[in-house]
Amino acid sequence: MAYYKYANFLSQQQGTEFDVIHPPATATPFSGIYRCTGCGLSVTSVYEHHLPPQNHHQHANYLVPIRWQLTVKSHYRQ
Ligand SMILES: [Zn+2]
Numbered sequence: 701m702a703y704y705k706y707a708n709f710l711s712q713q714q715g716t717e718f719d720v721i722h723p724p725a726t727a728t729p730f731s732g733i734y735r736c737t738g739c740g741l742s743v744t745s746v747y748e749h750h751l752p753p754q755n756h757h758q759h760a761n762y763l764v765p766i767r768w769q770l771t772v773k774s775h776y777r778q
Contacts, residue, residue: 702733702742702771710772722768724754731774738764742771 704710717730721737728734728745735742738759745751751768759766 701740702735713773715773717773718770720770722751724752724756724766724768725750726768727751730770731776732770733772734768735771737767737769743768 720729722729722734728747728749728751731745731747733742733744734751736757739757741757743752743756745768752766754766756766
């Protein structure tokens with residue numbers, strides 16, 4: 701889960717980049733906050749650096765894979 705205090709610091713967008721599910725260790729397409737689709741854990745990742753790998757954290761059900769979905773995108777790509 702990602703948290704914020706001031707909603708007026710965020711703007712909603714409808715871009716398809718928020719719908720893409722990324723495998724672990726993928727090059728980060730946009731700087732921002734990503735959530736694990738398996739458990740909701742959030743991480744910050746920077747453009748062109750890699751999203752966390754498969755062994756980043758453990759799920760109670762080991763069959764649930766780690767996948768990353770963009771939650772909050774930085775204004776600039778990098
Ligand atoms: Zn997870």
